Structure formats: C-alpha cells, structure tokens
Amino acid sequence: xxxxRDVRKVYDDVVALDGVSLTVDDREFVAxxxxxxxxxxxxxxxxxxxxxxxxxxxxxxxxxxAGPGPERAMVFQSFNLFPWxxxxxxxxxxxxMARVPEDEREERAREWVHTVGLDGFEDARPAxxxxxxxQRVGLxxxxxxxxxxxxxxxxxxxxxxxxxxxxxxxxxxxxxxxxKTILFVTHDIEEALxxxxxxxxxxxxxxxxxxxxxxxxxxxxxxRDVDTTEEFARLRREIWDVLRANQPTPTx
Amino acid sequence: xxxxxxxxxxxxxxxACWEAAGRLAGPSFAPISxxxxxxxxxxxxxxxxxxxxxxxxxxxxxxxxxxxxGVPVGALMGFSPTADAALDTYVxxxxxxxxxxxxxxxxLVAGTGLGFYVAVVFLFAVFHVVLTVRTGVQQVDDALVDxxxxxxxxxxxxYRHVLVPAxxxxxxxxxxxxxxxxxxxxxxxELWIYAGFxxxxxxxxxxxxxxxxxxxxxxxxxxxxxxxxxLAWVERRYAWTxxxxxx
Amino acid sequence: xxxxxxxxRWALRTLSVLVxxxxxxxxxxxxxxxxxxxxxxxxxxxxxxxxVERTLLWxxxxxxxxxxxxxxxxxxxxxxxxxLVALWQPARDVLDPILDALHATPLVALAPVILxxxxxxxxxxxxxxxxxxVFVVTINTRAGVANVPSGLTDAARVFxxxxxxxxxEVYLRYALPQVLTGLRLGAGRAVRGMVxxxxxxxxxxxxxxxxxxxxxxxxxxxxxxxxxxSVLGVLAVGxxxxxEARLT
Numbered sequence: 001x002x003x004x005r006d007v008r009k010v011y012d013d014v015v016a017l018d019g020v021s022l023t024v025d026d027r028e029f030v031a032x033x034x035x036x037x038x039x040x041x042x043x044x045x046x047x048x049x050x051x052x053x054x055x056x057x058x059x060x061x062x063x064x065x066a067g068p069g070p071e072r073a074m075v076f077q078s079f080n081l082f083p084w085x086x087x088x089x090x091x092x093x094x095x096x097m098a099r100v101p102e103d104e105r106e107e108r109a110r111e112w113v114h115t116v117g118l119d120g121f122e123d124a125r126p127a128x129x130x131x132x133x134x135q136r137v138g139l140x141x142x143x144x145x146x147x148x149x150x151x152x153x154x155x156x157x158x159x160x161x162x163x164x165x166x167x168x169x170x171x172x173x174x175x176x177x178x179x180k181t182i183l184f185v186t187h188d189i190e191e192a193l194x195x196x197x198x199x200x201x202x203x204x205x206x207x208x209x210x211x212x213x214x215x216x217x218x219x220x221x222x223x224r225d226v227d228t229t230e231e232f233a234r235l236r237r238e239i240w241d242v243l244r245a246n247q248p249t250p251t252x
Numbered sequence: 253x254x255x256x257x258x259x260x261x262x263x264x265x266x267x268a269c270w271e272a273a274g275r276l277a278g279p280s281f282a283p284i285s286x287x288x289x290x291x292x293x294x295x296x297x298x299x300x301x302x303x304x305x306x307x308x309x310x311x312x313x314x315x316x317x318x319x320x321x322g323v324p325v326g327a328l329m330g331f332s333p334t335a336d337a338a339l340d341t342y343v344x345x346x347x348x349x350x351x352x353x354x355x356x357x358x359x360l361v362a363g364t365g366l367g368f369y370v371a372v373v374f375l376f377a378v379f380h381v382v383l384t385v386r387t388g389v390q391q392v393d394d395a396l397v398d399x400x401x402x403x404x405x406x407x408x409x410x411y412r413h414v415l416v417p418a419x420x421x422x423x424x425x426x427x428x429x430x431x432x433x434x435x436x437x438x439x440x441x442e443l444w445i446y447a448g449f450x451x452x453x454x455x456x457x458x459x460x461x462x463x464x465x466x467x468x469x470x471x472x473x474x475x476x477x478x479x480x481x482x483l484a485w486v487e488r489r490y491a492w493t494x495x496x497x498x499x
Numbered sequence: 500x501x502x503x504x505x506x507x508r509w510a511l512r513t514l515s516v517l518v519x520x521x522x523x524x525x526x527x528x529x530x531x532x533x534x535x536x537x538x539x540x541x542x543x544x545x546x547x548x549x550x551v552e553r554t555l556l557w558x559x560x561x562x563x564x565x566x567x568x569x570x571x572x573x574x575x576x577x578x579x580x581x582x583l584v585a586l587w588q589p590a591r592d593v594l595d596p597i598l599d600a601l602h603a604t605p606l607v608a609l610a611p612v613i614l615x616x617x618x619x620x621x622x623x624x625x626x627x628x629x630x631x632x633v634f635v636v637t638i639n640t641r642a643g644v645a646n647v648p649s650g651l652t653d654a655a656r657v658f659x660x661x662x663x664x665x666x667x668e669v670y671l672r673y674a675l676p677q678v679l680t681g682l683r684l685g686a687g688r689a690v691r692g693m694v695x696x697x698x699x700x701x702x703x704x705x706x707x708x709x710x711x712x713x714x715x716x717x718x719x720x721x722x723x724x725x726x727x728x729s730v731l732g733v734l735a736v737g738x739x740x741x742x743e744a745r746l747t
Contacts, residue, residue, distance in 0.1 A: 050653055068656040080654040084672040097659035145658065255592045262593025280616050333503045337511035342519070348687075349729045350694045352607075356713025357721050361534055432603055439605035443699055449608070457611035465612050473604040480603045 001026050002047055002149060002183060007056035009042050016042040018206040019056070024149075027179040031192035034202030035243055040185045043202075044153050047183060048074050060149065070094045073147035077154040079134045081126040081141075087113060088122040090137050094145035112140040116170070132163035136170075143174070152184045156191070168194060169223070176220055189239050193232060194223060201239055203246040211242045282463035290467035300452075300471060307438055307448035310366065314373020315434035321374075322381030322430065323423060329382065330389025330419070343386075347379045351437065355444045369441040376437025381430040388422020389415075421492060428483035435476045536719035544723040555727060558704035563731075565621055566693035569628025573685055577633045578678060581640025582670075598641075602634040606692075610699035624696035631692030632685040639681025643674030676747045683739040690732040 002024040009017040016039040024030045032040045045051045046058045049068040058065045060072065073094065081090045092109035100108070113122055116136040126134055135155060142150060156164040168191060175182065186192050192199045196215055203210035213235055217226050226232055267284050274283025282290075294300040329336040329343070351372065358375075362368040392415060400414035442450025449472055456465035503511070520538055527537035548555035584590045584598070609630060617623035647670050655669045697706030705724075712720035 045653075048653075048657055050656065068653075068659075070657065070659045072657070074654070074657045076650060076654060078650050080648075080650040082651065082654075082669070082672070093655075093660075094658035097661070097664065141658070255588070258589045258592035259596070262589065266593070266597075333508070334511065337503060337508045338515040341512055341516050345729070348732050349725060350691050350732065352691070352694050352698055353709060353725045353728045355698065356709050357718070357725070360713060360716065360718075436605040436607065439608050440695075440699075443607060443610065453608065453611040457614055460615050462612065462615050465615065469608050469612060472608045473600065476604045477600045 001061055002181065003057075003059045004043070004046070005057045005059070007043075007046065007053045007058060009039065009046065009051070010054045016207060017046075017053075019208045020202070021056075022200055022209055024181055024183055026181055028198065029175065029179075029182045029184065029196045031184045031186060031196035031199045032202055033186055033189055033192050033199060033239060033243070035204055035246060036187070038202040038204045038246075039207040040202050041153055044074070044151050044183065044185050047149070048072055048151050070098060070145040071147050072149045072151055073142035073145055074151040074153065075135070075138045075142050075155040077157045079126070079131075079138050079158070081134055081137055083126050086123045086125060087118060087129070087137050090126070091140045091144050093141060098145065108144055109140075112144045113137075115143075115174070116140045130163075131159050132167060135159065135167060139167075139171070139174070148181065150180050150182045152182060154186050155184075157186070157188075164191075165223070171195065172219075172221055189236050189243075190227060192239075193217075193235055194221060194226060199235075199239065201242045203242070205246075210246060211239070213239060279460065280462060282466055286463040287466045287470065290461075290463040291470055294464070294467055294471070300468075303448040303452050304471070307442060310369040310441065310448065311373060311434055311438040313366075314370045314437060315377055315431060317370065317374045318377035318381055318430055318434060319427060322378045323385050323426065326382040326385025326426065327389055327419070327423075329386040330392075331415070336386070336390075343379055343382050346375075347383060351375045352440055355440070359445070364445050368445060369438070369447065372441035372444075373434050373437040376440065377430040377433040380433050381426045384426035384429055385419075385423055388425070389419045391422075392418040417492075420490075421487070424483070424487045424490065428480060428487055431483055432476060432480045435472075435479060439472060533716065534718065536722055540719040541722045541726065544719045545727065548720070548723060549727065554704075555708060555723065558708045559727060559731060561703060562624075562693050562697055562705040565624040565696060566628050566689050566735075569625045569692060570632050570686060570689040572625065572629045573632035573636050573689065574682060576629075577636030577681070577685070578640045581637040581642075581678075581681070582644050582674075584637070585641045585644035586670075595641075598634060598637055602638060606630050607695055607699055610695065614700060619701050623700050624693070627696045627700060628689050628692035631695065632689040635688055636681045636685040639684065640674070640678045643677025643681070644670055646677065647673045676743070679739070679743040679746065683736055683743060686735040686739045687732055690728070690735050694728060 002022075004020055004022050007017050007020045008015070020039070020043060022030075032043065034040045042051070046053055047060070047065060049065045049072065052058075052065075065072075082093065085093065088106070088109050091112055092105050095105040095108060110122065113119065116139055118133060118136055118140070121129065121133065126137065129137070135158075138155070156167050159167065172195065184192070184195060189199075193215055199213040199215060200209050201211040201213065202208070215235070216231065217229075270284040272283075274281050274286065325339070329339055354375070355372070358368060358371055362371045396414055396418050397410070400410050405413050439449060442448045443453065444450070446454045449468055452468050453465055456462075456468065523535070524537045524539060526532060527535040527540075545555075550556075580594075584594050606627075610627060613623050613627055613630075617626060651669055651673065652665065655665050660669065694705075697703060698709070702710055709721065709724045712718075712724060
C-alpha cells in the first residue's frame, strides 16, 4: 500500500508538488493525470525513492521510502534500457542485482521475454528494436523481479498510437493474471480511464490532487465496449474540465 | 553560488600546494609567490613588452595568412566535390604531419627572419582552418538548401542567403581553432630560432631562473586562453549556433 | 553540391596525387634546385634508413620508448582524473576551467621549464609527452562519464544496482566510446610530444637525424624523417582506433 501525506517537493525555486496526499491500496490500479509541470513524474520518483520529499511523508506499507529498490519496480517513458546488454540481459538485470543464481535467472528472464511476446529476440540489442518492443523489454524487466508495486511513468508516451493501443491491451492482460499495485502516470485521459480503477487529477498552482474519479467499468476491460459508452465520455469530460481549469493561462 | 565558492576554494588549495611544493622542492621549482612576483617585475620593468609585441606581430601575420588562405580553400572544398577530391589527400597528409618536424627544413627555405616565423605559424594553423571550414560547409543541411530553392534562391542568391549564413558558425569556429593553433605555432617557431617569448624562455632556462621562466609560461598561457576566449565570445555573439568540432 | 560517385572521386584523388608527384619529381630534378628532393630519392632513403641500415628505424624506436611511457602515464592519470571531474561537482568546479585553459595553452612553452626540472634525462622527455597527451585524455573521459543519461542510472538504482555495478558497468560501458576517442587523440598527441621532446628538450638519435640532415642540406633524408614520423602518427592513432572498433 502506498501513501503520500501532504507531500511538498521543491527544486531550487520551483515547487513541483505542493501538499499532495493520496493512497493506493494493494492490488489497486491508480492513474495520475495532469498537465505538464504538475509534478506527476516527481510524485512517481518520490515513491521510487529516487528523490526525497522536501516536506511531508511518502510511505510504502507504513514505512517511509528510504531509497530505490526492485520491490518498487519502474517502467520509464524513455525505456532506459542498457544499450550494451541484450534483451535477455536487460530483462535479467534486476534478478542479477538480487543475486539470483544464473540458471534460475536465465529461466525466469526467458519466461518473461516470452510473456511479452519477444521470442527470438533474446539476443538482440535495444538499438535493433522498435519503440514498442523496447518498452516490452522495459515491462519484462520490471515484472521479472516480481515487485510489490509497479511505478509507470508515461510508459507509452513515446510510442505511436497503434503501438500504444496494443501495449495497453497487453498491460491489461498481464495485470489480469497477477494484480500488482500500480501507480500509472499519464497525460492521456482516455488511457487512464481505460486502464485504472481510480484516476487522480493533479492540478497546477498549487500542485496537488484536484479531483479523484472512480472508474466504474468492470474488468476485464474491452476497449471497444468501454470507450464508446456515455459514462466514458462523461468521465472524460469531467477530467478534461478540471484540467482546463488548471491550465496555465498565457500571459497577455 | 556554491559553485563559485568551490572554484575559489579549489584555486586557493591549488595555490597553497604550489607554494608549499615550491618552497620544499629546492632550486629547480618556484613557489607561486615567486612566479607572481617575477611576472609583476616583467611587466613593471617593461622587459616583457618588446618580446610580447614582436611575438604578437609574428602571430598576427601568420594567422591572418592562414585565415585568408584556409577559409576560401576550405569553403571551395566544401562546396565543390571535385575540388574536394583533388585536394583532400594533401590536406589530410599535411594535417597528420608534425609541423615541428619540418622546422629543420623550413629554416633552409625561409631563412631565420620574419618569413620563418610567419611560415611556421601559417602551417600550424592553416590545415585546421581548411578542414573545419570544409566539414562545416559540407554539413550544411540539405533541407535548408532545398527550402531556399523552393522559395526561388538560385546561384549567387543561394550562396548569399542560404549557404553562407548557414556555414557562418563553422567559419567562426575555424577562426577560433586556427587562432589557438597559431599561438602554438608562434611559440614553436620562437623556441627554434630564439625570438620574442622563445628567447626569454631560453635565457631563463640557461640561468635556471625557474620563477621567471614560469612567469613567461604564464603570460603565454594567458595569451592563448585570452585569444581563444575572445573568439569564443565572438562565436557566441554572432554565430547563430555554436559548433563542436573534434580537435 | 551533388556528390561524386565513389569511383569518380577515387579516380580524381589518385589523378591529383599522381600529377603532383610527377611534377614534384620533375621539378626537383632540375639543375639548380637544391631545396627539394625528388620523391624517388626520398623513397630510396626511406628504404635504406628503415630497412637496410636501419638508422632511422632505431632512432624512431628509441624515441618511441619515451612516447609509450609518457602515453601510459597520461592514460593512467587522465582517465581517473576525468572520471573524478565528471562525477564530483567540487572537482568539476575547480578543475574544468584549469583543464580547459591548459588544453588551450602551447605546451611546448614548458620545454625549457622541464629542462630545468629534469635536466637532460629521459624523464624529461617522458614528462613532456605526458603533458602533451594528458589533457585530451582527461577532457574526453570527463565528457564520456558526464554524458551518461540520468535515466540509465535511475533504472540501475531502481533495479538494485550497488556502486560496483553502477560505476563498473553503467558508467564504464556508456562512457567507453568517448574514453576511447580520448585515447585515440591522445596517441596522436603523444607522437607530437615525442617529436617536440627531440627538438626542444635535447636531441637523441631521432632529433639528430632531423637536425643533422638539415644542417647538411640532405633534403631527401629530411623528408624521409618527416614522412616516417607522419606514418608513425597515423599508425599510433590507427592502433587505438582498432581497439576502439573492437570494443564498441
């Protein structure tokens, strides 16, 4: 279970987060949407332990976050694969750091490579892969360490629309098997509504949670059935209105 | 800002180490205080002025010649694949040749007068200028050229309005790189046939006056850095982009 | 600005080289021309002095010892120093300006000072080569290490990498190409430093070869010396380039 209590994060003069409080229950899929500069990536990095809050608390299962670790695995928008390692080597990275013995490590890594649909590409380098394939490696790497929490930072933001749709589907399928706690940052409202149980809308100035939207659609979610409903359109409009009210107005 | 503080603290530390090392190491090293005093003496007594002036003249003549020859040749090679194919081998051969190794030859050809120094400075600088300009011109984005032509620029107009402005940053970079090379050439020449800074260094070395020798080195370093920074300033100010060129 | 086909380009280059060589040969043979030796004469000297009597060969090898020692020192100091400057902000604040300034300075000016310090010893030459090569190695290492994207270090840390993996794998593997570039450029500088040592510190066999040839107007021998030094420079850089190609 993740929780943030009145978290503030300030960089030099910039207030990235200004009193953010939220909770994510176990096995819950929570999406965070917001305009650029609202601090949603910062929030994720705080939970990842890559940074610490200026004020307030960031807790995982009641304990403050002390630093990064594979139990809170992360999937990055720019993939962040190690270019000198093969696909298999990248997927196995977390297992290697955890000192999992080589045989077991390779077996588990291969399984995940298979699960994300990259059979045959085990020895390929990231440079040889398309964006969608690279993110599958990123997903596999994160899932291979069997994390408690999955932190996803606009993971499909760098991909074209078709690939994005495919990976959204795959994420839903993967999640259906083992429901991990997921905190998913995106600027795409529809993506948030499609994937999440709950959507938190982060505003700007002050940077904090403006609205919480419960997503009523049942699982398993099928895009065509979900995104054509009136409910979907209404929720989308609601979130869009909150975002628009929070857009920085251009100075005259 | 803590970064500036780091710099000052660091420099103070370096100065302190230098001072200590100079005092401990005996006659063959000088503490920074002695070097600074020597520098002061050189300037106040005016002893540095004549060498400085004559060195600058040699530098300027060789450098200007290198620019006057190097920029057009480099541009020609950049614009014309034929010229490039013809000249490319020579430029590269001279680029990898150590000009210093040519010094015994250059004395025979150019004598020991001003011509010698200008020739050395010229040779040090010109090939870097040529190659920098050539690479820069070749790398002018084709998209820019296409755009110019779409809007009606051809021939001279294309050069004037697209190619020359596009290549300008790299020409300014070449001027900076060439100037730095020219200063190096000047010192090399003056250490071969003693003159200007070279003769000062030589005489201080002969009498083991390390503090004065280091003072001259300091002046040369300041000159080299000063010239390079001045041109870098011009580059930042007037070139619409700055260029990284592998040295 | 249409490009030439590779074949035309090659043909033009070869033609241009042949024309100049021919002109050079003919001009140098004219009676009354003393300052230019024909390419054939230079070639003859090269064969004699490198392969037959080997005077030049030994001179080069002997000078090369100092170059290799100086280069090794430059790498041993430059790579760790560059990494330190890249990774530690205070070091960066102090050393960046100093390194850039020294890189821009004519290092030959240090030759008289080095003579005072080391006297007429091999150590003086090794030190001069070191000084010539070290800045380019340091600056390139610094650039390579500083350019490691924070995303990669973030990912490494998230997935549990400790310091050994972070520095020993992530930084090292990412920075390696740039470090090798520095080593390659440094090799070229080391050869130039070697020549400077022979000419501006004190002459051993190599320096004597060049200086005596000039003094006796033996232009062919002079050109042979210059040419072999150029080739040596190219070979030194090429050797590192080979390592570069293997490792990247």
